[in-house]
Amino acid sequence: MKLTSDERCHCRIIHKDRVALAKQTALGPKQISQLSQMFKTIADPTRLKIILALKQEEMCVCDLAAFLNISESAVSHQLRTLKHMQFVSNRREGPVLYYRFANDNLSPLIQAGLDTLGSTNV
Amino acid sequence: MKLTSDERCHCRIIHKDRVALAKQTALGPKQISQLSQMFKTIADPTRLKIILALKQEEMCVCDLAAFLNISESAVSHQLRTLKHMQFVSNRREGPVLYYRFANDNLSPLIQAGLDTLGSTNV
DNA sequence: TTACTATATGAACAACTGCTCATATACACA
DNA sequence: TGTGTATATGAGCAGTTGTTCATATAGTAA
Numbered sequence: 001m002k003l004t005s006d007e008r009c010h011c012r013i014i015h016k017d018r019v020a021l022a023k024q025t026a027l028g029p030k031q032i033s034q035l036s037q038m039f040k041t042i043a044d045p046t047r048l049k050i051i052l053a054l055k056q057e058e059m060c061v062c063d064l065a066a067f068l069n070i071s072e073s074a075v076s077h078q079l080r081t082l083k084h085m086q087f088v089s090n091r092r093e094g095p096v097l098y099y100r101f102a103n104d105n106l107s108p109l110i111q112a113g114l115d116t117l118g119s120t121n122v
Numbered sequence: 123m124k125l126t127s128d129e130r131c132h133c134r135i136i137h138k139d140r141v142a143l144a145k146q147t148a149l150g151p152k153q154i155s156q157l158s159q160m161f162k163t164i165a166d167p168t169r170l171k172i173i174l175a176l177k178q179e180e181m182c183v184c185d186l187a188a189f190l191n192i193s194e195s196a197v198s199h200q201l202r203t204l205k206h207m208q209f210v211s212n213r214r215e216g217p218v219l220y221y222r223f224a225n226d227n228l229s230p231l232i233q234a235g236l237d238t239l240g241s242t243n244v
Numbered sequence: 245t246t247a248c249t250a251t252a253t254g255a256a257c258a259a260c261t262g263c264t265c266a267t268a269t270a271c272a273c274a
Numbered sequence: 275t276g277t278g279t280a281t282a283t284g285a286g287c288a289g290t291t292g293t294t295c296a297t298a299t300a301g302t303a304a
Contacts, residue, residue, distance in 0.1 A: 012249095013188045014218065015181070022175040022189045035239050036167045043161035045154050046262080053144040059137070061281060066135045067144045074263055076282055095271050095280050096136065105238040112234040116227040117157050134279090166292080183251060196293055198252055217250050217301050 041085045042109065046070065047078050051110065054088055054101040061097060163207045164231065168192065169200050173232065176210055176223040183219060 013019055027035070042048060049068055053059060061079065065072040079099055082088045089102035135141055149157070164170060171190055175181060183201065187194040201221055204210045211224035 012184055014184050014250095018179055018181050018185050019188045021179065022181065022185075025178060026171060026189075027174065031239065032167050032170055035235050036165055036170055038235060038238060039161050039165035039170075043158055043165045044262080045158045048154060048158055048161075049148060052149065056147060057140055057143065059140050059144065062134055062136050063141050063144075066141045067148075070262095071264060072281070073265080073283085077262075080282080092271085095278095097281065103238075105241050109231075109234040109238050112231040113157055113160060116160060116225075116231050117153065119227050136280095168292080192292095193294060194251070195253085195295080198250095199292075202252075214301085217248095219251065 038085065038109075041081060041087065042106075042113075044078070046074070047082060050075070050078060050082065051087065051101065051106070054099055055107075055110070058098045058100045060099070064099070160207065160231075163203060163209065164228075164235075166200070168196070169204060172197070172200060172204065173209065173223065173228070176221055177229075177232070180220045180222045182221070186221070 026032075042051060046068060050064060053064065053067060059067070061072050061075050064075045064079075068075065079088060079090075083090070085103075087101075087103050087106055088099050090097045090099045092098075148154075164173060168190060172186060175186065175189060181189070183194050183197050186197045186201075190197065201210060201212075205212070207225075209223075209225050209228055210221050212219045212221045214220075
């Protein structure tokens with residue numbers, strides 16, 4: 001639980017100008033929240049594996065459960081999260097739902113992650 | 123607590139070939155873990171704000187605490203996480219530690235996030 | 245030394261998250 | 275209708291996380 005600004009005024013400020021500049025140029029709460037939510041969604045190992053797998057080919061819930069070695073329920077929960085973020089979409093073929101990578105805007109993000117990973121470890 | 127593969131063998135597999143391909147081309151556990159850790163580090167709103175602020179100018183712990191309106195201790199904890207991931211570094215000037223944005227590889231990642239955010243919401 | 249400042253660290257706790265299990269829903273076919 | 279399959283949903287729980295508080299450390303200055 002965060003404190004209010006009133007309760008926090010005892011804090012000394014060394015560089016008022018820098019704090020002021022940071023506050024002025026900072027992103028709004030909504031943008032920070034959305035950005036955070038986006039990173040959070042692709043930060044979970046299970047969801048990351050799902051995204052990378054679906055980036056290659058369509059898969060149904062059962063396939064993903066076998067691939068990830070977790071319950072189909074767990075997969076379904078994670079797909080719900082990914083679908084809500086519009087990172088994946090699905091199409092129905094009879095009783096089977098096929099999920100696929102949906103958001104082209106996500107590719108650069110994943111790629112940047114992979115690049116950063118590669119250049120940090122060599 | 124995850125189940126072992128033995129306990130999970132009752133799962134039906136609709137497309138064995140897709141599961142096999144996904145397993146073959148999947149990243150290793152270490153890579154997934156590192157990638158996940160990287161995204162997780164920039165997924166927290168507080169750390170995100172710190173990164174974006176330090177991307178502009180050096181700031182000390184006290185400045186960041188005033189900017190973020192949280193305790194200096196909380197800032198210090200988060201800076202420790204960011205420093206461990208080599209996303210920020212610091213220099214000492216007398217008793218004051220100045221933190222700065224350290225990892226150039228992180229910029230594209232943040233930028234990709236901002237781009238994705240922008241193109242998803244318009 | 246002593247006093248003060250700036251930051252770091254450890255403990256504790258509330259909030260969140262990802263899983264399993266049990267159950268519900270949606271579709272196909274007889 | 276009824277049965278079986280594929281997936282979704284809700285509850286519950288263990289593990290993780292971000293914060294505050296109290297305390298410790300590192301540096302400055304007398």
